[in-house]
Amino acid sequence: MSKTFTISELAKEFAVTTRTIRHYEEIGLLSPRRSGQNRIYSAADRTRLKLILRGKRLGFTLEESRAIVEMYDPEHGNVEQLQRLLDRIHAQRAKLKAQLDDIRKLMRDLDEAEQGCLEALDKAKASTD
Amino acid sequence: MSKTFTISELAKEFAVTTRTIRHYEEIGLLSPRRSGQNRIYSAADRTRLKLILRGKRLGFTLEESRAIVEMYDPEHGNVEQLQRLLDRIHAQRAKLKAQLDDIRKLMRDLDEAEQGCLEALDKAKASTD
DNA sequence: CCTCTAGTTGACGTTAACGTAAACGTCAGT
DNA sequence: ACTGACGTTTACGTTAACGTCAACTAGAGG
Secondary structure, three states, X not given: OOOOEOHXXXXXXXXXXXXXXXXXXXXXOOOOEEEOXXXXXXXXXXXXXXXXXXXXXXXXXXXXXXXXXOOOOOXXXXXXXXXXXXXXXXXXXXXXXHHHHHHHHHHHHHHHHHHHHHHHXXXXXXXXX | OOOOEOHHHHHHHHOOOHHHHHXXXXXXXXXXXXXXXXXXXXXXXXXXXXXXXXXXXXXXOHHHHHHHHOOOOOOOXXXXXXXXXXXXXXXXXXXXXXXXXXXXXXXXXXXXXXXHHHHHHHHHHHHOX
């Protein structure tokens, strides 16, 4: 029997509200087992939550995150399903590559902005000498 | 006199609706000049729009994107403003680094998922031989 | 003159992703 | 027995980012 978590433990660990976690359950992104009324989260549940939140940080909608977490426990049934899964993986990778590109550009822009900023600061200081 | 654009030209180029572009104007992210009633977008306006949309692809809210476009034409006034701008640049860079990390992890996860997927496909095909 | 084809300004509608409040159960500690 | 701390469900509220009309204008072409 591996470790389990309460809702507030997970909420605290990932810095979200319990409402958020329940919301993910409402839309079927999580389905923890119960102990009476109370929710009990397994390590797998915790991982799913972590994946969802990582998706959020990357700007994914919850539906996009759903597609991603489903890649982890695929219904590895028939060949066609597997093929579609592969397609989604490739599409996802392409999207990430585009995102990497955007980040690199933005990084360069930030470098330039910082340069201009530092120069302006230099001049400002020089004028007060 | 450099090149200018109509709203539908920009909409087409960036694959957004004209409504979207007008919305950005409503909240003060763009302020094209007018020719009578009609909006005329300069190259600078076009760049701002491009930055906003890049921000969107990275999951930024429009307010976060506003902060970014403002880094391009800073009110390079006093030293304190410049200092705060530098801080924002650093904060932004940190956020991007975290995002890079998330992307790398997700990339690795995709690799694994693809592996498992390919293996499952192999087995499926072997059983039909 | 008539009709397209952009363009314009309101203004209300919609969706996602929760926030927030009410009203209640349960169990440990004093 | 009472008080917190934590949990629950139900349900309405909110915000961002547009979508979607409707009603209008202005210029170009036949």
